[in-house]
Amino acid sequence: QLQLQESGPGLVKPSETLSLTCNVSYGSIRSSDYFWGWIRQPPGKGLEWIGQIFYSATAFYNPSLKSRVALSIDTSTNQFSLKLKSVTAADTAVYYCARYIRAGTDAFDLWGQGTLVIVSS
Amino acid sequence: QSALTQPPSASGSLGQSVTISCTGTSNDIGDNNFVSWYHQQPGKAPKLIIYETFKRPSGVPDRFSASTSGITASLTVSGLLTEDEGNFYCSSYAGADNFVIFGGGTKLSVL
Numbered sequence: 001q002l003q004l005q006e007s008g009p010g011l012v013k014p015s016e017t018l019s020l021t022c023n024v025s026y027g028s029i030r031s032s033d034y035f036w037g038w039i040r041q042p043p044g045k046g047l048e049w050i051g052q053i054f055y056s057a058t059a060f061y062n063p064s065l066k067s068r069v070a071l072s073i074d075t076s077t078n079q080f081s082l083k084l085k086s087v088t089a090a091d092t093a094v095y096y097c098a099r100y101i102r103a104g105t106d107a108f109d110l111w112g113q114g115t116l117v118i119v120s121s
Numbered sequence: 122q123s124a125l126t127q128p129p130s131a132s133g134s135l136g137q138s139v140t141i142s143c144t145g146t147s148n149d150i151g152d153n154n155f156v157s158w159y160h161q162q163p164g165k166a167p168k169l170i171i172y173e174t175f176k177r178p179s180g181v182p183d184r185f186s187a188s189t190s191g192i193t194a195s196l197t198v199s200g201l202l203t204e205d206e207g208n209f210y211c212s213s214y215a216g217a218d219n220f221v222i223f224g225g226g227t228k229l230s231v232l
Contacts, residue, residue: 049222
């Protein structure tokens with residue numbers, strides 16, 4: 001079954017850019033049936049949708065994060081990435097990448113295990 | 122983008138049933154059939170248990186059922202097991218601008 005795995009630094013300094021990559025294995029990222037998304041969860045809190053991207057690079061963002069977020073996708077390496085700039089302590093969270101089934105299902109059916117990113121000097 | 126409203130906690134005894142509500146607006150739950158529910162056990166990633174308001178993915182037991190009425194979605198867990206403990210999150214498609222919105226989560230305790 002398709003699997004997702006997040007990778008990236010676990011510690012980022014305030015005001016810098018958080019960068020994470022999600023590697024997709026046992027399946028192609030180049031599919032018209034799915035979006036590839038990012039969701040985060042601050043410690044002890046709920047889920048927050050960050051955004052998601054189609055294989056064509058069309059992306060949708062959470063309006064509250066849109067000015068700081070950029071998603072990208074690389075179909076040659078079967079990976080997609082998240083960049084969040086000007087981070088603060090409020091961006092400390094477990095970051096999940098996930099597959100979103102579009103066109104009639106509209107849900108995240110597969111998730112990575114998540115990676116904790118701490119924003120601290 | 123406001124979160125969907127869920128009660129922070131719910132509880133039920135082993136073998137009993139519990140229902141969790143999720144209230145949105147006419148721009149999300151009230152506007153489409155794309156409500157989903159996720160179960161997150163401690164230390165794990167969320168798992169999809171309901172999509173398109175009431176459908177269950179393969180492998181999800183029929184102890185989990187859901188429905189929607191107006192701007193409120195509901196999840197019922199029947200025959201409670203200790204493994205049902207954890208947090209439950211609702212989610213809805215919220216249009217082209219907001220796309221995906223989550224509820225604040227409900228922590229379920231099985232007594």
